[in-house]
Amino acid sequence: xxxxxxxxxxxxxxxxxxxxxxxxxxxxxxxxxxxxxxxxxxxxxxxxxxxxxxxxxxxxxxxxxxxxxxxxxxxxxxxxxxxxxxxxxxxxxxxxxxxxxxxxxxxxxxxxxxxxxxxxxxxxxxxxxxxxxxxxxxxxxxxxxxxxxxxxxxxxxxxxxxxxxxxxxxxxxxxxxxxxxxxxxxxxxxxxxxxxxxxxxxxxxxxxxxxxxxxxxxxxxxxxxxxxxxxxxxxxxxxxxxxxxxxxxxxxxxxxxxxxxxxxxxxxxxxxxxxxxxxxxxxxxxxxxxxxxxxxxxxxxxxxxxxxxxxxxxxxxxxxxxxxxxxxxxxxxxxxxxxxxxxxxxxxxxxxxxxxxxxxxxxxxxxxxxxxxxxxxxxxxxxxxxxxxxxxxxxxxxxxxxxxxxxxxxxxxxxxxxxxxxxx
RNA sequence: GUGAGCGUGGCCAAGUCGGUUAAGGCGCCAGGUUGUGGCCCUGGAGAUCGAGGGUUCGAAUCCCUUCGCUCACCCCA
Numbered sequence: 013x014x015x016x017x018x019x020x021x022x023x024x025x026x027x028x029x030x031x032x033x034x035x036x037x038x039x040x041x042x043x044x045x046x047x048x049x050x051x052x053x054x055x056x057x058x059x060x061x062x063x064x065x066x067x068x069x070x071x072x073x074x075x076x077x078x079x080x081x082x083x084x085x086x087x088x089x090x091x092x093x094x095x096x097x098x099x100x101x102x103x104x105x106x107x108x109x110x111x112x113x114x115x116x117x118x119x120x121x122x123x124x125x126x127x128x129x130x131x132x133x134x135x136x137x138x139x140x141x142x143x144x145x146x147x148x149x150x151x152x153x154x155x156x157x158x159x160x161x162x163x164x165x166x167x168x169x170x171x172x173x174x175x176x177x178x179x180x181x182x183x184x185x186x187x188x189x190x191x192x193x194x195x196x197x198x199x200x201x202x203x204x205x206x207x208x209x210x211x212x213x214x215x216x217x218x219x220x221x222x223x224x225x226x227x228x229x230x231x232x233x234x235x236x237x238x239x240x241x242x243x244x245x246x247x248x249x250x251x252x253x254x255x256x257x258x259x260x261x262x263x264x265x266x267x268x269x270x271x272x273x274x275x276x277x278x279x280x281x282x283x284x285x286x287x288x289x290x291x292x293x294x295x296x297x298x299x300x301x302x303x304x305x306x307x308x309x310x311x312x313x314x315x316x317x318x319x320x321x322x323x324x325x326x327x328x329x330x331x332x333x334x335x336x337x338x339x340x341x342x343x344x345x346x347x348x349x350x351x352x353x354x355x356x357x358x359x360x361x362x363x364x365x366x367x368x369x370x371x372x373x374x375x376x377x378x379x380x381x382x383x384x385x386x387x388x389x390x391x392x393x394x395x396x397x398x399x400x401x402x403x404x405x406x407x408x409x410x411x412x413x414x415x416x417x418x419x420x421x422x423x424x425x426x427x428x429x430x431x432x433x434x435x436x
Numbered sequence: 437g438u439g440a441g442c443g444u445g446g447c448c449a450a451g452u453c454g455g456u457u458a459a460g461g462c463g464c465c466a467g468g469u470u471g472u473g474g475c476c477c478u479g480g481a482g483a484u485c486g487a488g489g490g491u492u493c494g495a496a497u498c499c500c501u502u503c504g505c506u507c508a509c510c511c512c513a
Contacts, residue, residue, distance in 0.1 A: 016504080071511050075437085093513085122513080127437085129507060138513060205510075221509085269512090291513065318513030346471060378465080380473035388473090395471060409473065 020126070020134025030333045031323045035166060036119055039139040042162040043117035046154065048141050051116045053097040055123075059087040065096035065273065065305055069212065076124040090123035094140045094316055095273070095298065096305075102144055103307040112145030119319070131290050131321050139322075140295075142314035144302070149246045152277045152297060152313055153253035159281060159293045159315050160259050166322065167331040168283070171292065173259060175279040176267040177247040178215065179239050181300065184275070187238035188214050198228045218266035234265040246276055273298040277313065283325050292325065293317035339390065339429050342383035344371040346395040354394050357404075357419055366426050384409060392422065 017023055024032055040050065059079050066073050078090035091097055098116060101107075107114050119139050126132060141158055143151050156173065163171050179187055195202065195210050195217060202210070203222040210217065218229055239247055254261055261279075269278045278296035295315025302310040326333075341361060343354035354370050361368040369386075371379035376393070383391045393405040403416040406425070417425065 019504080076511080124512080126511070127509095128505090129509095132512070136513065140513090216511090294513065316513055321513060344472075375466090376471050377467095377469095377473075382473085384473040391473080393472065397471085405472085407472070412473090414472085 018134070020128040020132075022133065022135075028323075031326060032319070034333045035139070035319055035322055035326070038166050039117070039119060039162055042165050043139075043141055043158060046115070046158050048115040048117040048143075048158070051098060051101060051118055052120060053091070053094075053101050053118070055121065056088045056090050057097055057100065059089040061096050061100055061305070062089050062092060065099065065301060066093065067273065072124065076126055078123045078125055091120070092122055092124050094118050094120060094122065094138055095142060095301070095312075095314055098142050098314075099144075099302055099305055099307075099312065102142075102310075103302065103305060108145065108308055108310055113151060114144045115141070116144075117141040131318070131324060133320060137319040138316045139319055140314055140316040142312060144312045145310055146313075147246075147299065147311040149249040149277075150253050152246075152250045153257065153259075155295060155313050155315055156254065156279055157257055157259060159295070159317060162317075163281065163292065163322070166326060168292070168322065168325045168329060170284045170329075171281050172284070173261040173279060173281050174264040174267050175250070175254075175261050175277065176264055177236055177239060177243060177250075177276050178268060178274060178278055178296075179235060179243050180275045183238055183240035183243055184235075187233065187235050190233045190238060191215070191217065194232050195228065201225075201228070215268035218268055229266060236263070236265060243276055250277060269294060269296055273301040273304070275299050279315075281317075283328075290321060291318075292321045337389070339366045339426060340386075340388050341366065341368040341390045341392060341426075342371050342379070342386065342388040343368065343392045343394065344376055344379040344383065345393075346376060349399055350394040350396065353399060354392070357392070357394075357422065360419075360423060361426050364423065364426050366429075 043050075059077075062073055062077065068074065072092050077092055079087060080089075081087055098118065102114065102116075117140065119137065121135055121137050123135050125134060128134060139162070141155060143155055156175070160171075160173065178184055191214050192210065195206070195214075199207070199210075201224060203220065203225050205222070206217055206220050206225055206228075209220070217225075218232065220229065236244075236247060251261070251263075267278055267280060274296040276297045276299070279294065280291045281293040282291050293315050294317075295313070297311070297313040299309075299311045301312060302308065341358070343358050345351040345354040351370070351373065358368040358370050371391075372382055374382075376395075380391060388409055391407045391409060393407065398404045403418050404422065405414055406417050406422065407414045
């Protein structure tokens with residue numbers, strides 16, 4: 013085959029569309045039930061937005077962006093995550109003048125140039141929310157609850173929540189120093205990656221998976237023991253609020269996140285399999301981000317969730333997406349006059365809001381088979397006999413019952429059916 | 437970027453110590469009622485065996501190159 017979808021991208025075929033619509037509509041419903049309103053931003057942004065927002069030393073910005081110059085010479089980047097764009101929109105449209113907090117959610121594609129593997133794509137989709145202008149920990153608990161309730165609502169039940177606090181500008185540096193000191197004392201037994209991390213991203217040291225590094229991680233100082241008073245209060249209240257809404261969590265002091273902008277609360281939700289490999293949702297607080305992007309100091313918190321990963325888990329659990337059984341009529345025809353009549357009548361039916369399509373120009377048997385395979389609910393059979401008598405044969409494909417109806421009778425049937433038989 | 441596995445009709449695939457027309461299943465099309473689906477039976481269409489080169493009388497099967505896919509690391513949703 014000459015052409016195929018670019019590496020790390022996939023086609024969502026008709027058979028899979030049900031999952032996507034199910035996930036998207038559930039996401040909207042759950043987010044809206046918490047007072048979040050949808051926002052859509054462009055797929056590409058000024059490259060500097062991501063450099064300044066996400067951090068120029070993060071892997072995402074350093075080596076995973078799709079960056080290009082447009083014909084005018086501006087450097088643009090395909091959005092690799094949702095938060096930076098939404099912060100930009102918040103500032104651009106003066107949302108800091110709206111009543112705070114401002115609650116927003118999004119469903120959109122993101123792009124990262126990575127080697128694809130299980131649950132990881134170059135073009136992928138995220139459901140996410142952001143809450144701006146509230147530093148009280150109730151909103152941290154709320155954000156976590158949105159992601160939790162959504163996963164439950166969609167039927168993914170066997171999930172676990174890990175939370176941690178990585179402190180703020182005040183206390184985190186002290187912790188990082190303590191961590192570095194600890195690691196420098198063990199530098200002889202570190203894996204090569206951890207040697208690198210010690211310089212580039214010390215917090216990442218904590219989730220190294222190499223066997224020989226585990227003892228060092230276990231004996232490492234815990235971040236939550238270095239929190240300043242305000243951060244510690246925030247941290248403790250968050251846990252109380254989560255408990256209040258009945259969400260179980262486990263504190264994971266090795267949990268850190270890959271983007272520079274996080275502070276205080278960070279969390280992840282994972283399916284039961286491997287604890288770190290397939291994070292479904294991750295998020296946290298980013299109190300310094302808006303300011304860093306040139307706006308007023310504004311607290312913010314949100315999460316991002318991989319829709320492909322959600323769907324993967326829905327499939328893994330064999331969750332049934334119930335499709336509504338709608339009227340879906342195929343018009344079988346024999347002979348040119350009948351074909352013309354079926355074209356006319358199908359158009360009338362559609363204008364009443366039902367689904368109808370003309371059968372393929374083949375033998376009746378073949379048309380019936382096609383109707384069956386297309387999951388048609390009814391077939392209307394039109395031939396010379398029907399045209400001369402003015403009554404058409406209507407076959408219910410589920411029950412196999414047949415009856416004779418005039419064209420007007422069929423239209424009335426469609427109208428009535430629509431109101432009385434629709435199942436959801 | 438690193439490492440491993442794999443690439444045979446639309447899909448799942450047998451065949452891979454080289455040898456006559458490359459199994460089988462699903463799906464598709466047709467026939468088995470003169471105007472009727474879902475089951476069953478029969479038949480049919482559809483593959484230059486990822487691509488290029490080489491070895492050989494002869495290669496899907498061996499060698500080289502290349503592209504692609506998958507998984508793991510890294511990183512992350």
